[in-house]
Amino acid sequence: MTGIDVAAWFAAGYGVALLLIAHGIDLLAKRSHTSFQDQRNGGFTYHKSHDAWLCPEDEWLFPRSFDPENRVMRYRGNPLVCNSCPVKDNCTESDDGREVQRLVDTWPASESARFHRGIACAVAVLGVAWPAATALTVDGWVDQVMLLGTALLIALGTIPLWSHLRRSPVDPNGVIFRSLDDTVAERAAAAAALARKRSNYASDRRADHAS
Numbered sequence: 001m002t003g004i005d006v007a008a009w010f011a012a013g014y015g016v017a018l019l020l021i022a023h024g025i026d027l028l029a030k031r032s033h034t035s036f037q038d039q040r041n042g043g044f045t046y047h048k049s050h051d052a053w054l055c056p057e058d059e060w061l062f063p064r065s066f067d068p069e070n071r072v073m074r075y076r077g078n079p080l081v082c083n084s085c086p087v088k089d090n091c092t093e094s095d096d097g098r099e100v101q102r103l104v105d106t107w108p109a110s111e112s113a114r115f116h117r118g119i120a121c122a123v124a125v126l127g128v129a130w131p132a133a134t135a136l137t138v139d140g141w142v143d144q145v146m147l148l149g150t151a152l153l154i155a156l157g158t159i160p161l162w163s164h165l166r167r168s169p170v171d172p173n174g175v176i177f178r179s180l181d182d183t184v185a186e187r188a189a190a191a192a193a194l195a196r197k198r199s200n201y202a203s204d205r206r207a208d209h210a211s
Helices: 006-040 079-083 111-134 141-157 159-163 180-199 202-210
Strands: 045-047 052-054 060-067 072-076 099-103
Touching: 006 111, 006 141, 006 159, 060 099, 111 141, 111 159, 141 159
Parallel strands: none
Antiparallel strands: 045 052, 052 060, 060 072, 072 099
């Protein structure tokens, strides 16, 4: 440490501290984002292999539509199953089945995540700029080399923050797009199919003959 100005050490330490703060902001934002999604879809488990959600009552919710503006995939349960579920009142008020959403972009591609990642990147840029700017004000070449080397190392440390900042393109091929009218029609068709199935029971045929 002998021969290096105190101001140089302070600038280098401050730059490193800003880098750590930037990564801390990103980590906390990511954890908050994940926690919010878990609470929003509480009790439902996403199975990537099926691209479907499994509810606490062991019923599947399959993809129904994709929202390209908000980059959200929407999943919905079978209305007949949901409406007859014993815990429906605690799950959903909709008569068209419970809906669960999933962000199709990985962190930090969503708008909210990109906002927090942008803040982290701005702090990281200050972490690089501080020792680099201080290098222009000190006299000793040793101080300058140390500060510029620190700025370079901090810049390398910011790469993970920049690498996935751009929005990840997602092509929702194979997704089923269904409107509310389609869902209602599907529910009516399912009810008719169930009625036909019941009419084939032996007890129903006996009742018909008896009448």
